Amino acid sequence: MGNEEIITLENVSKAYATGAPALNGVNLHIKRGEFVFVVGDSGSGKSTLIKLLLRELIPTSGHINVMGYDLGRLRHRKIPKFRRNIGIVFQDFRLLKELTVYDNVAFAQRVIQVSNKDIKRNVPSILATVGLAGKYKAKPRQLSGGEQQRVALARALVNRPGILLADEPTGNLDPKNSWEIMKLLEQINENGTTVIIVTHNREIVNAMQKRVVTMKRGVIVSDEEKGGYADED
Ligand code: ADP
Ligand code: MG
Numbered sequence: 747m748g749n750e751e752i753i754t755l756e757n758v759s760k761a762y763a764t765g766a767p768a769l770n771g772v773n774l775h776i777k778r779g780e781f782v783f784v785v786g787d788s789g790s791g792k793s794t795l796i797k798l799l800l801r802e803l804i805p806t807s808g809h810i811n812v813m814g815y816d817l818g819r820l821r822h823r824k825i826p827k828f829r830r831n832i833g834i835v836f837q838d839f840r841l842l843k844e845l846t847v848y849d850n851v852a853f854a855q856r857v858i859q860v861s862n863k864d865i866k867r868n869v870p871s872i873l874a875t876v877g878l879a880g881k882y883k884a885k886p887r888q889l890s891g892g893e894q895q896r897v898a899l900a901r902a903l904v905n906r907p908g909i910l911l912a913d914e915p916t917g918n919l920d921p922k923n924s925w926e927i928m929k930l931l932e933q934i935n936e937n938g939t940t941v942i943i944v945t946h947n948r949e950i951v952n953a954m955q956k957r958v959v960t961m962k963r964g965v966i967v968s969d970e971e972k973g974g975y976a977d978e979d
């Protein structure tokens with residue numbers, strides 16, 4: 747794992763056109779191989795943080811470095827190459843509903859022009875990793891929510907990103923499927939990927955004993971190794 751810093755935010759603020767700043771002077775340092783939960787009330791800035799890490803947004807002030815890329819200096823034409831380093835999963839899965847499980851995952855490889863030979867090796871391998879080996883030909887609507895999120899996870903991972911971001915990945919899942927997805931994320935982390943998960947799942951956060959970053963109104967109010975979900979005030 748080493749001590750290499752893979753994500754650095756220095757004094758990062760983000761103001762949208764209206765309202766109070768969504769992020770206000772955030773400092774955050776994440777090392778390669780870490781597993782980090784980000785928690786906090788709705789509107790506290792968690793999704794803004796994720797979008798900044800993806801370079802979907804640029805900060806109003808401050809500096810962000812992700813895997814050696816200084817995001818404030820990153821040229822537009824370099825953004826696709828940068829994003830290959832990052833897998834992303836959302837609450838609502840965002841699968842292509844007319845495509846099979848296989849093609850949803852293969853699509854991510856086709857976009858970056860992986861050869862057919864390699865796609866035929868990589869897609870079954872990642873589908874097996876997420877526990878969907880028997881479901882290649884299914885369409886998303888034929889799958890449970892937990893299975894759809896596994897497809898989304900396979901798609902996020904098939905290009906072997908160094909970082910996996912998940913924005914409320916269990917928000918639409920029942921407790922059993924939520925646990926299965928979190929265990930899968932833990933396994934992915936154990937295989938070397940840096941994992942950052944935004945979640946409201948108090949029970950899972952408290953049980954897993956990982957690093958927990960808590961946000962409130964655009965500020966990091968606590969950052970604890972083996973942390974828990976802060977009590978409501
Ligand atoms: P969270 O993911 O923690 O719920 P967000 O990062 O989505 O929080 O939002 C943080 C704050 O920024 C909220 O007050 C929200 O209303 C505001 N916000 C988010 N996106 C936009 C936008 N596109 N335009 C204006 N305000 C926004
Ligand atoms: Mg959000």
